Amino acid sequence: MATHHYSRRTFLRGAGVVMALPWLESRCVWGDEPGKARPASEAPVRLAVLFSGNGFHSKEWWARGEGKAMELGKVLAPLQDFRERMLFVRGLFHAEARKGNIHSSQTGNILSGAPIASGGDIRSGTSFDQLLAQTYGRSTRVPSLVLGCERSNPAVHKNYSMLYSSHISWSSPTTPTPLELYPALAFDRLFKDESTPGDRSVLDAVMNDARDLRRGISTSDQRKLDEYLDSVRDVETRIENAGKRGELQGWRPTLDKPNIQRPADGIPQDIAEHMHIMCDLMVLGFQTDATRITTLKLNNDHSALRFPNLPSVQQVGHGIDYMIHHLLSHSDGQDWMKVNQFFMEQTAYVARRLDAIQEGPRTLLDNTMLMHCSSMMAGARHDNDQLPVIVLGGGGGRIKGGRVLDYKDKPERQLCRLFMSMMDKMDVRPKSFGDAKMALEDL
Template identity: 45%
Template sequence: MTSLSRRRFLRGTGVALGLPWLESISAFGAESAKSGDAPRRLAVCFTGNGVNPHHWGAKMGANGIEFANSLRPLIPLKDKVAVFSGLWNPTTVEGEGGHYPKMNVLSGLRVKKTTTDVEVGMTMDQLIAAKVGRETPVPSIVLGTERPSYATDSGFTSIYSAYISWSTPTTPAPKEIFPQQAFDQLFDDGSKRQRDKSILDVVLEDAKGLRSRLSVRDSQKLDEYLSSVREIEQRVEQAQKISQIESGETAETGGQGWQPTVKTPTIGRPGSGIPASSEDHLRVMFDILLLAFQMDRTRVATFMLNNDLSNMRFPSLEGVTSGIHELSHHAGDETRLAHYQKVNEFQVKLWAEFLQKMAATNEGERSLLDNSMILLTSSLMDGNAHDSRQLPVVLAGGGGGTIRGGRAYDLTQDPNRKLCRLHLALMDRMGVRVDKFGDAENALVI
């Protein structure tokens, strides 16, 4: 029997690609097509190791929102940004300290203490993707810059530090860290679709031969996996249909509503491998995410700028030679704290550059940023103390005209200051309406 490797199983993920959002094509965005409005998008950007709490946050002043030093790169976008103080996940303080129990930023559920059978809970981005992902070629894109590490610490597996997006309670969503592969998930000339279909055919054939050798439990797991493979097959077939529409082989009719201004890739296909410079790596991944939203390849994304516990370095920052995690444990040393602050500000600067490009993308009555909700957060506030009793949370974008920017929300005294309340608010705006999510039962008013 042909070897059934994990590599072959994973190569079929994220294979479907298609047109930009077009009202005249009823296959995608049916609800948006009826109204002629641009669709809403959601992205969560994560940075590990917390922030310098002394220079993070915002307050309302006489002239509107006033940013602390770390958020000053957002000044040009201040009317499109909301800063939250006090939000947290209460489950992060119920057990052991350290980093791993805090890696539930998008589920709010307790991280299982284990070195094998991981469990965090299905995350809000993947719940949204399960609904709105049917309207786009790629249900969601999960980006990062660093591989997972494989170690154990205090009864936890280090796998937790590498993922914020979980497609099931026990399965992290595959994260793409290579720019070229991320690009290829979104833009394809047709050859990749044929290759993916061939891989899927082999996977299904090999799976048939395996079934007789599996236990009952493993057979159930195989059935679950094959269901996901069949979903991928359907996406490949849909992509082929879209390709025919693009080439004029089939006719589609409909109204002439909003269409994206960006209809072809504005960046070239990245080279293979990982960029040597962390700054270059981050910028190209931001550009790919921007393009994915501009062309409506997907409406849901997560991007881990770095893993938790990461020692990513930024050589371009003068005098900063240590990695992020090392700097976060500054122990009050003024030099290391100053370097940590430089890293914080630089990461926010990169995020702000991405937001400004979104704001410059016209989508009719609003910009791409106005139609989106882009969250920046971490699993810790104070990395030095591993403190998660409140988290750094910044929200950019207008959610299609449903969110007012230029606001600083101080929830530190609110007895119901759960981060999952914000998730409920964002999920609702993306069309996912549930009575409860994580540990929250009502949405935050924003």
């Protein structure tokens, strides 16, 4: 595997702060040596995995046709603009995940396909994002960024630890990769030497170095640098404002005296804003090359999230907060559809942001593999004989979108075959992974 070495101008530096640069045509950011930049087509490939628990509407997760003519089920409606950049993958599954038939046993190995230990023990398998982080991640300051919007659950449910349903990324078979629920701390990890909160703006700390760099780059790169610095400032400001509202460090009442019990720290009050900031951090991490591998767990399997931000169709005048996500998944009502589409909107949001960032002849979306998956097809049935999976982006020009790949009636339909194919696009080629011995040729 070829790694990208840092050039002298890969980072902007300040007191206690190191901030990676975006792609610049007039500077060697991802080249082997200063003055010997790699072609723009060799910008690094990124992996982003978004997960939402409890499956989707049983009758509206589907796609037919190709390219612009591709038709999408209602769940996928938010991705209408990305049909030509999307792979709809049907029929893949994990054999090991079918043994427990409960949320935890179906989620803890979603990115590994490994056997799951029962009886409250913790043993799964190293997930493919972390296998990439152990190799491809050596080229970045942060090997992988693992984000979440719902805290982990340490309980046991029907003989399986709920830690399985709370974690999709595993650093080793016995170690779930810690989730970062706090956007501010995730931001610090990307841009500060230590993950400790500070009062000084990251942007202020590196501004002198940025001014020096600006004098030696082209006019188009100056515009790109300015846009990048503006995006950093925007995320800083939004995190600061959300923190003042009490949304990111635990719930805080808006009354002089609370009339309900204060919830635990770390659960945001505004779930839509929380998810959007996490999505922005994912994009910013890729844009700066601070990391090339990110997982974002939008919620747990067996999730307790509610959605007061979404107007209810079934209970007019109310938000969809009358029932937790897990129980709502046991129906195919209109509110369940709205929640499904809300999750797909997060993927569309990331795709739109990535596609707006130019990296030479390609966009950042062209250089990314953006996967959205769940651990079951329909929550009402816990159906995981085939798993819902879509992949957006070009994988560095190695993936052709606008297609439906159907493996439902094929004998070798391990989901781990897809993971092997995705690892191959990042020049990591294990002889086997999970229960798969070969990659998918169609990718």
